[in-house]
Ligand SMILES: *[C@@H]1O[C@H](CO)[C@@H](O)[C@H](O)[C@H]1NC(C)=O
Ligand SMILES: *[C@@H]1O[C@H](CO)[C@@H](O)[C@H](O)[C@H]1NC(C)=O
Ligand SMILES: *[C@@H]1O[C@H](CO)[C@@H](O)[C@H](O)[C@H]1NC(C)=O
Ligand SMILES: *[C@@H]1O[C@H](CO)[C@@H](O)[C@H](O)[C@H]1NC(C)=O
Ligand SMILES: *[C@@H]1O[C@H](CO)[C@@H](O)[C@H](O)[C@H]1NC(C)=O
C-alpha cells in the first residue's frame with residue numbers, strides 16, 4: 001500500500017511541507033535541499049558506490065513516484081500510481097522496442113536480448129510480443145483503484161530475418177519499424193513488420209556497403225520526414241551474441257528512397273537511445289559507456305543533445321543534456337511539453353527541457369524503455385510491465 005510521505009526534515013520550511021502534503025498518494029517528495037549535505041559518515045557513500053543502486057533517501061516502498069521538483073506534479077494524473085499490468089517472473093519478456101499502434105490500441109515490445117533472463121544468445125533468438133491496452137483498461141476497471149492486474153501478452157511468429165529486435169518506432173507508413181541487433185553471424189538490420197496478421201516482414205537494410213553493423217540498438221524518424229536515424233553500439237559483442245565489431249560505435253542516417261546510409265555522429269562510447277524534438281531541430285542521444293564493465297564508473301551515463309543541421313541532417317554542437325545518477329540512460333522518449341524520459345538504473349527518470357531532474361518513476365530495478373499510450377505511460381521492466389497514470393502525452397513518432 002502506497003502512502004503520502006510528509007517530509008519532516010528540520011532543514012525544510014513550511015512551504016516545502018505544503019508541497020509534500022499535496023503530492024498524490026503514490027508519490028513522495030524528495031527536496032534536493034534536504035540532501036545536499038550528507039556529512040562525512042553517510043551510509044549512502046558505500047551503498048551508491050554501485051551506480052545500479054538507486055537513491056531512495058525516504059526509504060519509500062517501491063514502486064513509487066519520486067518528485068524532485070513540484071513541476072513534476074503537472075505530468076501526473078490526480079491520485080497517480082504505478083501499477084503492474086503484466087508480469088512473468090523468470091522471463092524478461094518486456095525489454096525494449098516499444099511501438100504504440102493507436103488505431104488498434106496495441107503496444108508492441110521485444111524481450112531482452114542476450115541478458116541473463118532473456119533465454120537467448122548466440123544460439124537462440126529473442127521475441128516480439130504485444131499487449132492489448134483495451135484489455136488492460138478493462139482489467140483495471142474491474143480490479144479497482146491502484147490494484148495490479150496481469151494481462152496476457154501475445155507473442156508474434158516473425159520471419160527468421162528478424163534476429164534480436166532491440167529498438168522500434170512508428171508506425172512508419174503503417175508498419176512497425178524495428179532495428180535488430182543480429183545474432184551470431186546473422187546481420188543486424190532495419191525491418192518493417194506488418195502490425196496485423198500474418199506479421200510479414202520486409203528487410204530495408206542489413207549492411208553498410210558490405211560491412212555488417214555491430215548490433216543496432218535504437219531508432220527514430222526525423223519529424224516531418226521519412227528518414228531513419230539509428231544507433232550502433234557493441235552490446236551484442238558485450239553480451240556474447242555477436243562477433244567482434246566491424247565498425248566504430250556510431251549514429252547513422254538512412255534514406256530508404258535512395259538507399260543511402262551515412263554517419264551523422266561518432267565519438268560516443270556506446271550510443272544507445274535516440275529521440276528528436278517535434279520541430280526536428282534538436283536530437284538527444286544516450287551514451288551507456290558506464291555499463292561496459294571494464295570502463296568503470298567514471299565513464300558516461302549521459303544524454304547528449306545536438307543540433308540537427310538543417311541542410312545535411314548531421315548532428316552538431318554536442319553538449320551534455322543530463323547525466324543519470326543511476327545505471328545508464330537507455331531508451332529515450334519526449335512528451336509534448338518537452339520533458340525528456342529515459343530508462344535508467346532504478347526506473348524511469350524525467351528531466352525538464354533545461355535538463356533539470358524533476359522526478360523518477362522509481363521501481364528499484366533497471367528499466368530500458370517506456371511508451372505513452374491512451375491509458376498512460378507504460379514502463380517496460382523486463383519481467384514486469386508497469387502503467388503510470390499521467391496527464392503528459394507523448395510526441396508524434398510515426399510517419400504516414
Ligand atoms: C563520523 O564518525 C566518526 C568516527 O566514528 C566520529 O568521530 C565523527 O564524530 C562522526 N562525524 C559526524 C559528523 O557525525
Ligand atoms: C568503492 O568501491 C571501490 C572498489 O570496490 C573501493 O575501492 C572503495 O573503497 C569503495 N568506496 C567506498 C566509499 O565504499
Ligand atoms: C528501509 O525500510 C526497510 C523495510 O521497511 C527496513 O528494513 C530498512 O531498515 C529501512 N532502511 C533504512 C535505511 O531506513
Ligand atoms: C483521489 O483520492 C481521494 C481519496 O481517496 C478521492 O476522494 C478523490 O476523489 C480522488 N480523485 C480522483 C480524481 O480520483
Ligand atoms: C529461446 O528463446 C525463447 C524466447 O526468448 C525462450 O522462450 C526459449 O526458452 C529459449 N530457448 C532456449 C533453448 O533457451
Ligand SMILES: *[C@@H]1O[C@H](CO)[C@@H](O)[C@H](O)[C@H]1NC(C)=O
Nearest residue numbers: 175192193194199200201202
Ligand atoms: C505484407 O504483405 C502484404 C501482402 O503481400 C504486402 O502488401 C505488405 O507490403 C507486406 N508488409 C510488409 C511489412 O512486408
Ligand SMILES: *[C@@H]1O[C@H](CO)[C@@H](O)[C@H](O)[C@H]1NC(C)=O
Nearest residue numbers: 056059060061062363364365
Ligand atoms: C531494492 O532491491 C534490492 C534487491 O534487489 C533490495 O535489497 C532493496 O531493499 C530494495 N530497495 C527498496 C527501496 O525497495
